[in-house]
Amino acid sequence: MQYDHILIRYGEMALKGKNIKQFILRLQENIQQKIKEFPDAKVKRTQGRMFVLLNGHDPQPILEKLKKIFGIQSMSLAIKVENEVEAIKDAALYALNNGGNIHKFKVSVKRINKDFPVHSQEMNQILGGHLLINTKDITVDVHHPDLEIKVEIRLEATYITSSVIPGLGGLPVGTSGKTLLLLSGGIDSPVAGYLAMKRGVQIEAIHFHSPPFTSARAKQKVLDLAQQLTKYGKSIKVHIVPFTKLQQEIFREMPDGYAMTIMRRMMMRISEKVCKNESILSMTTGENLGQVASQTMDSMNTINEVTNYPIIRPLVTMDKSEIIEISKAIETYETSILPYEDCCTIFVPKSPKTKPKRDRTNAFEAKKDFSALIEEAVNGIETIKITERTEMESKFDDLL
Amino acid sequence: MIYLDNSATTKPNAEVVQSFQQVTERFFANPSSIHQFGGEAEHLLVKARKQAAEILNVSQSEIVFTAGGTEGNNIAIKGIALEHQNRGKHIITTEIEHPSVFNACESLKKLGFDITYLPVDGNGAISLQELKKAIRKDTILISIMHVNNETGAIQPVEEIGEIAKKYPKLFFHVDDVQGLGKVPLNLKNSGIDLCTFSGHKIHGLKGTGILYVDHRTTLYPLFHGGEQEQGIRSGTENLAGAVSMVKALRLIKELEKTQADRLFQLKEYLRNEIELMEGIEINTPAQAAPHILNISVPGVKPEVIIHMLGEDEIFISTKSACSSKQKDESKILAACGFSKDRTTSALRISLSYDNTKVEIDQFLRALKTAIMKFNKVME
Numbered sequence: 001m002q003y004d005h006i007l008i009r010y011g012e013m014a015l016k017g018k019n020i021k022q023f024i025l026r027l028q029e030n031i032q033q034k035i036k037e038f039p040d041a042k043v044k045r046t047q048g049r050m051f052v053l054l055n056g057h058d059p060q061p062i063l064e065k066l067k068k069i070f071g072i073q074s075m076s077l078a079i080k081v082e083n084e085v086e087a088i089k090d091a092a093l094y095a096l097n098n099g100g101n102i103h104k105f106k107v108s109v110k111r112i113n114k115d116f117p118v119h120s121q122e123m124n125q126i127l128g129g130h131l132l133i134n135t136k137d138i139t140v141d142v143h144h145p146d147l148e149i150k151v152e153i154r155l156e157a158t159y160i161t162s163s164v165i166p167g168l169g170g171l172p173v174g175t176s177g178k179t180l181l182l183l184s185g186g187i188d189s190p191v192a193g194y195l196a197m198k199r200g201v202q203i204e205a206i207h208f209h210s211p212p213f214t215s216a217r218a219k220q221k222v223l224d225l226a227q228q229l230t231k232y233g234k235s236i237k238v239h240i241v242p243f244t245k246l247q248q249e250i251f252r253e254m255p256d257g258y259a260m261t262i263m264r265r266m267m268m269r270i271s272e273k274v275c276k277n278e279s280i281l282s283m284t285t286g287e288n289l290g291q292v293a294s295q296t297m298d299s300m301n302t303i304n305e306v307t308n309y310p311i312i313r314p315l316v317t318m319d320k321s322e323i324i325e326i327s328k329a330i331e332t333y334e335t336s337i338l339p340y341e342d343c344c345t346i347f348v349p350k351s352p353k354t355k356p357k358r359d360r361t362n363a364f365e366a367k368k369d370f371s372a373l374i375e376e377a378v379n380g381i382e383t384i385k386i387t388e389r390t391e392m393e394s395k396f397d398d399l400l
Numbered sequence: 401m402i403y404l405d406n407s408a409t410t411k412p413n414a415e416v417v418q419s420f421q422q423v424t425e426r427f428f429a430n431p432s433s434i435h436q437f438g439g440e441a442e443h444l445l446v447k448a449r450k451q452a453a454e455i456l457n458v459s460q461s462e463i464v465f466t467a468g469g470t471e472g473n474n475i476a477i478k479g480i481a482l483e484h485q486n487r488g489k490h491i492i493t494t495e496i497e498h499p500s501v502f503n504a505c506e507s508l509k510k511l512g513f514d515i516t517y518l519p520v521d522g523n524g525a526i527s528l529q530e531l532k533k534a535i536r537k538d539t540i541l542i543s544i545m546h547v548n549n550e551t552g553a554i555q556p557v558e559e560i561g562e563i564a565k566k567y568p569k570l571f572f573h574v575d576d577v578q579g580l581g582k583v584p585l586n587l588k589n590s591g592i593d594l595c596t597f598s599g600h601k602i603h604g605l606k607g608t609g610i611l612y613v614d615h616r617t618t619l620y621p622l623f624h625g626g627e628q629e630q631g632i633r634s635g636t637e638n639l640a641g642a643v644s645m646v647k648a649l650r651l652i653k654e655l656e657k658t659q660a661d662r663l664f665q666l667k668e669y670l671r672n673e674i675e676l677m678e679g680i681e682i683n684t685p686a687q688a689a690p691h692i693l694n695i696s697v698p699g700v701k702p703e704v705i706i707h708m709l710g711e712d713e714i715f716i717s718t719k720s721a722c723s724s725k726q727k728d729e730s731k732i733l734a735a736c737g738f739s740k741d742r743t744t745s746a747l748r749i750s751l752s753y754d755n756t757k758v759e760i761d762q763f764l765r766a767l768k769t770a771i772m773k774f775n776k777v778m779e
Contacts, residue, residue, distance in 0.1 A: 399423055400646070
């Protein structure tokens with residue numbers, strides 16, 4: 001006997017009204033995509049439930065994949081058997097023996113198939129007795145069980161499930177449109193991207209690269225971060241903007257205290273153009289109130305002036321420690337803290353204004369026409385499609 | 401050739417050797433160099449570390465690439481001792497450890513450490529009761545091997561981990577050089593703080609290894625330098641070695657999944673056949689690793705058997721290769737309580753997933769002939 005499928009439960013999606021079909025289809029597609037390396041595993045839907053049929057695959061690595069898919073509230077390993085008492089007894093015992101270190105259990109039988117000759121109450125007792133006889137040091141506790149073995153006798157077969165494994169929750173990626181994530185390489189922006197994805201948003205990323213001031217390794221770091229995010233969704237397009245000329249011009253021509261603010265405004269302008277070209281309707285940043293100079297209320301107000309696209313700021317009210325915690329959980333932290341210069345650390349004004357004003361900023365910007373340089377930056381964008389496996393890694397695959 | 405000395409070392413897997421060569425030739429840059437070429441090398445190192453972490457079900461930052469088992473054991477034991485000596489200077493280990501653990505502990509004695517060597521029973525296992533009794537207020541480290549290199553006996557390291565968990569000031573190190581790929585061992589939430597692995601025992605290359613260091617564990621480094629390997633083992637990374645180690649690890653884990661039963665059956669077959677032979681005692685306990693069988697032929701000099709088998713290109717060993725320079729009896733078998741005629745006449749047959757039943761049959765025939773010849777000469 002062996003677990004032969006995984007039962008998938010959706011959380012919030014179940015609350016959606018008429019759109020639910022669309023959410024479920026997307027989830028099914030996302031799951032199928034993520035487990036395609038297990039050729040025989042199939043995702044099936046029947047009677048308002050979703051299953052992964054294992055067809056002989058080891059459930060553990062598949063569970064690991066499912067734990068990274070948004071839209072799954074929880075999962076359970078399950079066994080399907082014929083509607084026969086003996087078969088159900090064996091399966092329940094298997095589930096108990098594979099339930100980990102437990103002392104107290106409970107059996108709950110649901111008899112949906114009323115043609116099944118044994119009533120659910122009686123079936124509870126038969127199974128409970130069978131489990132007690134065949135195990136040691138395990139007792140029944142209907143109020144506080146370590147493990148609940150659920151038995152559903154349905155028309156076509158009986159399903160036995162036990163431990164409930166939590167999923168990520170959220171909505172299936174691809175059900176809430178697309179956003180452009182400003183990905184710097186620090187701790188915050190990958191977390192912002194992850195949280196946007198949690199609400200079903202698909203992401204593309206934009207990164208401002210200033211060679212030779214920023215190295216190829218800083219760029220690789222951003223691609224690595226994007227790749228880590230693909231584990232929670234689909235492949236991610238990363239737009240690398242050649243930013244050196246524009247950045248140098250800003251720091252040469254604009255007053256020191258406003259250079260940082262103006263640079264950020266340029267980034268928003270370029271991002272908006274990318275959004276338009278790629279039919280993306282919003283931007284996402286890792287901004288967080290009060291963290292550094294550019295993230296004051298004044299600064300946000302002034303930077304935001306240049307675009308009327310919605311800016312999603314999932315981290316805006318979080319504490320740094322909360323952000324770090326998520327970044328560790330999604331395994332971007334170790335990459336994020338690698339000490340490479342990025343475009344924000346290389347040109348640092350001596351005394352950036354923490355309260356930049358819109359009117360003054362506009363006045364400074366009016367003195368110089370940056371439009372040609374912005375155009376040049378946009379035209380020079382290199383777009384790299386990041387999948388769960390990159391070309392570089394495929395090169396490494398044979399080695400490892 | 402029939403190679404049955406896999407606990408001494410294994411034949412490097414051809415794919416592993418190929419990886420080593422390719423990395424040496426193509427990614428020779430120093431991973432710490434900041435140019436792009438160095439970046440590629442670093443990227444590969446990160447990938448290797450990630451894959452090792454995934455296979456061992458731990459975090460990337462808990463993987464330290466080393467130059468092998470002896471180095472891993474020394475870094476772990478002396479590293480804990482030197483870093484945490486203010487907490488206490490007592491270490492618990494067993495009488496049957498590999499010399500790299502035993503001698504590391506002996507060296508610490510000279511620095512004022514007190515070492516308790518736990519005895520083992522006839523099955524080569526320590527008693528958990530005695531371990532609990534041995535733990536003192538000043539105990540900072542328990543170092544116990546998973547699978548014994550001479551007998552294949554398995555220590556209850558998972559239970560020991562549970563005991564160790566109850567003493568937050570104490571670290572638990574496991575030497576899993578012989579167990580890796582043969583006897584499953586879970587590290588996550590196991591109470592194990594440090595675990596040593598070696599590449600050349602799993603068809604990798606000599607001079608490669610991994611030390612698992614739980615992220616809460618701090619060590620005094622034995623090598624100071626460029627702070628590579630989380631500062632625990634400075635020195636320019638042996639990238640080709642690390643990659644080859646991780647490849648060997650992946651391959652042995654795949655074999656363990658699909659062939660552990662076959663290996664166990666093969667050893668059982670060998671054991672049953674030898675049990676039928678007269679004048680041979682089996683020193684390996686019934687519950688043991690699937691690849692090691694230790695036997696004694698009392699009254700027969702083991703070296704003579706080794707040389708006679710060697711003429712047929714069949715290779716087994718006496719005791720562990722690392723102890724074979726000490727000419728007397730097997731310290732480990734003596735610790736198990738065997739009589740002198742057994743401890744001085746021991747032979748170790750150690751299998752790998754490559755060995756076949758045909759080879760075992762050939763070996764059994766050769767062993768019978770060798771013993772017969774020996775007895776004739778001595779008559």
